[in-house]
Amino acid sequence: MEHTHVETRDATTVEEMWQTVVPGARIARADGIQPAFVFHGVAEPGFGLCDYTVGSTMVIESDPGDQMVVGRIAGPRIRATYRRERIDTTVPFVVMDRPIEIAFTGRIAGTAVSFAREDVDEAARRLSGDDTLRVRPLGYAPMSEQRLRYWTRTWEYGRDVLLRSPERAPLIEQQVRSLLLEASLLTFPSTLTEALASGRPARMLPAPVRRAKAYIDAHATGSIALADIAEAARLSPRGLQYAFRTATGRTPMQYVRRVRLDAARVELRAADPSMETVAAIAARWGFSNLGRFAAMYRAEFGETPSTTLRS
Numbered sequence: 001m002e003h004t005h006v007e008t009r010d011a012t013t014v015e016e017m018w019q020t021v022v023p024g025a026r027i028a029r030a031d032g033i034q035p036a037f038v039f040h041g042v043a044e045p046g047f048g049l050c051d052y053t054v055g056s057t058m059v060i061e062s063d064p065g066d067q068m069v070v071g072r073i074a075g076p077r078i079r080a081t082y083r084r085e086r087i088d089t090t091v092p093f094v095v096m097d098r099p100i101e102i103a104f105t106g107r108i109a110g111t112a113v114s115f116a117r118e119d120v121d122e123a124a125r126r127l128s129g130d131d132t133l134r135v136r137p138l139g140y141a142p143m144s145e146q147r148l149r150y151w152t153r154t155w156e157y158g159r160d161v162l163l164r165s166p167e168r169a170p171l172i173e174q175q176v177r178s179l180l181l182e183a184s185l186l187t188f189p190s191t192l193t194e195a196l197a198s199g200r201p202a203r204m205l206p207a208p209v210r211r212a213k214a215y216i217d218a219h220a221t222g223s224i225a226l227a228d229i230a231e232a233a234r235l236s237p238r239g240l241q242y243a244f245r246t247a248t249g250r251t252p253m254q255y256v257r258r259v260r261l262d263a264a265r266v267e268l269r270a271a272d273p274s275m276e277t278v279a280a281i282a283a284r285w286g287f288s289n290l291g292r293f294a295a296m297y298r299a300e301f302g303e304t305p306s307t308t309l310r311s
Contacts, residue, residue, distance in 0.1 A: 001042045001043065001044045001047075001162070001168075001170075001173050002020075002042065002043055002044065003041070003042050003163075003168075004017065004020065004039065004040070004041045004042070004043070005039070005040050005041075006037070006038075006039045007036050007037065007038050007039075008033075008036060008037050009032075009033040009034065009036050009037065010033075011027055011030040011033060013037075014027065014030070014033065014037045014039075014054065015027045017037070017039045017041065017050070017052070018050075018052075018060075018062075018112075020041055020043045020048055020050070021041060021043060021048030021049065021050045021069075021112050021113070021114050022048070022062055022064065022067065022069055022112060022114055023065060023067075024062055024063030024064060024065045024067075024099070024311075025060060025061075025062040025063075026060070026061050026062070026063075027058060027059070027060055028059040028060065028061050028101075029057075029058060029059040030056055030057070030058045030059075031056060031057040031058070032056060032057070033054060033055065033056045034055050034056070035053075035054075035055045035107060036054075036055075037052065037053070037054040038052060038053050038054070039051075039052045040052070040163045041163075042162045042163060042173075045116075046115065046116035046118075046119050047113075047114065047115060047116070047119075047177050048112075048113065048114045049111075049112070049113045049114075049158065049159070049162055049163070049180070050111065050112055050113075050163075051109075051110075051111050051159060051163060052109070052110050052111075053107065053108065053109045053110075054107070054108060054110075055106060055107040055108075056104075056105075057104070057105045058103070058104060059101065059102070059103045060101070060102045060103075061099060061100075061101050062095070062099060062100050062101075062102065063098075063099040063311055064095045064096055064097070064098075064099070064100075064114070065269060066116065066117040066118075066266065066269070067096075067114045067115060067116060067117060068094065068095075068096050068114065068115050068117065068120045068135070068184065069094070069095045069096070069112060069113070069114045070092055070093070070094050070095075070112070070113050070114075070151075070184050070188075071089070071092070071093060071095070071110060071111060071112040071113075072089065072090070072091065072092045072093070072110065072111050072112075073089040073090070073102065073104075073108050073109070073110040073111075074089075074090050074108065074109050074110070075104055075106055075107060075108030075109065076105075076106045076107075077104060077105045077106050078090075078102065078103070078104040078108065079102070079103045079104070080093075080100060080101070080102045080103075081100065081101045082095060082098070082099075082100040082101075082140055083098055083140075083302070087100075087140055087141070088141070089102070091141060091142065091148060092141075092142060092148065092151055092152070092155075092187070092188075093140045093141060094137060094140050094184065094187075094188040095140070096117075096135070096136075096137045097136075097137070097301060097302065098301075098302050098303070099311070111155065111159070113155070113158070113180055113184070115180075115181050115184070119181065120135050120181070120185070121133070121134055121135055123178075123181050123182060123185060124185055124190075124191075124192040127182070127185065127186075127192065127196070128192060128195050128196060130195060131205055132205065132247070132248045132249075133191065133192060133195060134191065135185070135190050135191055135192050136190060136191045137188065137189070137190050138189040138190050138191065138193075138194060139188065139189040140188070141188070142187050142188060143187065143188065143189050143193065147186065147187040147188075148187070150183060150186070150187060151183050151184065151187040154179055154180060154183035155180065155183070157176070157179070158176045158177075158179065158180045161173070161176045162176055205247050205248070206243060206247055208233040208234060208235050208239075208240065208243055209233070209243055209244055209247045209248065211232055211233045211234065212229050212230075212232060212233040212240060212244060212252055213255065214232075215228070215229055215232035215233070216229060216252070216255060216256050216259055217259060220256070220259045220260055220263060220285065220286070221263075221284060221285060221286070222286075223286070224256055224286075226240070226241075226252060226253060229252050229256075240252060256286075257296070258300075260285040260286050260287065261285075261296060261297060261300055261301075263285050264281055264282060264284075264285045264287070264293075264297070264305070265297070265301060265308060267281050267284070267285075268281055268305055268308040268309045269308060269311070271309055273309050273310050276309065277309075278290065278293075278294070278305040278306050278309055281305075281309075282305070293305065294306075
């Protein structure tokens with residue numbers, strides 16, 4: 001893990017430090033920085049954690065991208081908006097899939113920890129025993145005072161080990177990273193906590209369904225027919241429909257659409273809007289009708305494809 005300690009009054013440097021933890025963080029406005037920005041952080045691919053203080057009148061726009069971000073910000077005059085709702089930043093909050101805007105005046109003290117989306121889903125599947133689970137937020141605040149205390153204790157331990165300890169033990173750092181991820185998953189309401197609360201039994205996908213998913217994942221950019229998936233799964237089309245829906249709650253073609261939407265979103269985020277178009281990216285992922293693609297995309301992610309491309 002790479003450790004960073006910075007003190008500065010330069011807004012560009014402030015933005016760069018925040019981006020080591022949340023790459024989509026951007027300062028939209030900053031009217032001077034006083035007192036200085038003090039940042040302690042640690043980062044590696046798929047993970048970042050930081051503590052910071054700063055004084056200013058500032059507006060920050062932060063897009064979590066393909067991450068789950070947990071933060072907490074204390075200060076006298078803070079206004080935060082997430083999913084068109086005002087949120088309380090003085091208690092930990094989770095951000096996924098959609099951007100958050102934070103405006104403040106005066107001195108603030110903040111913390112943030114981020115995890116790669118693929119690590120989030122992998123950990124959730126391990127905790128639930130359901131290897132089809134994909135984490136979706138169902139709220140931004142801790143589910144209870146008990147969960148809040150659990151997350152806070154875990155955060156304090158992680159901060160002490162990763163930011164304050166003079167020793168650098170890679171094995172311990174990885175264990176702390178795992179503890180922080182698990183605490184974050186269990187503290188905030190999501191499809192994981194919903195599954196755990198429902199007592200849904202852990203299960204392994206049947207072999208035909210695993211073969212079907214593998215075929216879809218490998219051929220998502222090409223033409224996929226139900227008969228092709230059924231042949232790969234070694235079932236009849238009707239048998240595949242029944243087995244796939246029973247195991248995953250969706251049809252094979254619904255899964256195809258979801259895989260393609262996720263892939264198109266990744267490409268839209270990475271694309272240069274001066275070089276790429278929504279239509280070209282949609283076409284690469286099998287969406288020939290641009291209007292229908294835009295409607296499905298907005299229903300799934302809460303924003304238009306063009307907004308993602310420009311962000």
